Amino acid sequence: MALFAICPACCERKSESRIVQQAGTFIKIEQVCASCGCQRFWQNQPILLRNMPACNLLLSGAIHFSGCLASQTLQMMTLFGHQCISVSTYFRHQRRYTIPVIIQARQNDQAKNLSDLRAMDGGIVVAGDCRSDSPGHCAKYDSYSLIEDRINKVVDVQLVQSSDLPNSFWCELxxxxxxxxxxxxxxxHLSTLITDRHRQVAKWV
Known part of the structure; x- marks a missing residue:
């Protein structure tokens, strides 16, 4: 607040200032000079649509895209004395903005990869494998990924729920x-398929 103790309009005389609004990382300050009557408002960041401060959304995006835990990151910032958003605000931003952005970016990248593969001669060469959310045969979700060997890009990812199948052993197939x-x-056109030694996959191929 010491930065707003001097009026910038009338020979640097003292002025009164106060915080009129705070929202997460956002702060808005009103400065009034008793000598010349000059009044101005200052804010530390722009406001986006729906009256949302820009840095609040950028902070949610930085936490989400870096893979950090929101609760621990925000708690660390609070211990440092920084103004920050709440955990509920982070999850609201995640639901409305960051997850749709990730999905859109993935779809755009996938469309470009498929377009590049159609332009290449010969069939595609893919390597695939499955990853479970827990070891053994008690997994609830499995994700199957296919990588095109020539462009070294993931061309497709499928999420399989084991409850839709006889058991989790069937998820990879x-x-x-x-x-x-x-x-x-x-x-x-598929010319080459590279997999591990999964018996069901070998029989299906």
Whole structure:
């Protein structure tokens, strides 16, 4: 507040200032000079749509995109004495903005990769494998990923829920089937498939 103790309009005389609004990282200050009557408002960041401070959204995006835990990161900033958003605000930003942005960026990147593959000669060369959310045969979710070997890019990811199948052992085969079906719908010819030694996958191939 010492930065607002001097009026910038009338020969640097003393003025009164006060905080009129705070919202997360946002702060708005009113400065009034008793000598010349000059009044001005200062804020530390621009306001976006829906009266949302820009840095509040940028902070939520930085936490989400870096993979940090929101509760621990915000608690650390609070211990440092920084103004920051709440955990509920972070999850609201995540639901409304950062997750849709990630999905859109992924879809744009996937469309570009598929377009590049259609322009290349020969069939595609893909390597696939499955990853479970827990070890053993008690996984609830499995994600199956296909990587195109020539461009070294992930061309498809399928999330499989084990409750839709007899057990979690079937998730890898189901993920592969969905990925191959997706590539066929994109008019891509499969020339080489690289997998691990999964017995169900070998039998299906």
């Amino acid at each position: 189901e993920g592969l089937k969905r990925s191959i079906g997706f590539l066929r719908r994109q008019d891509l």
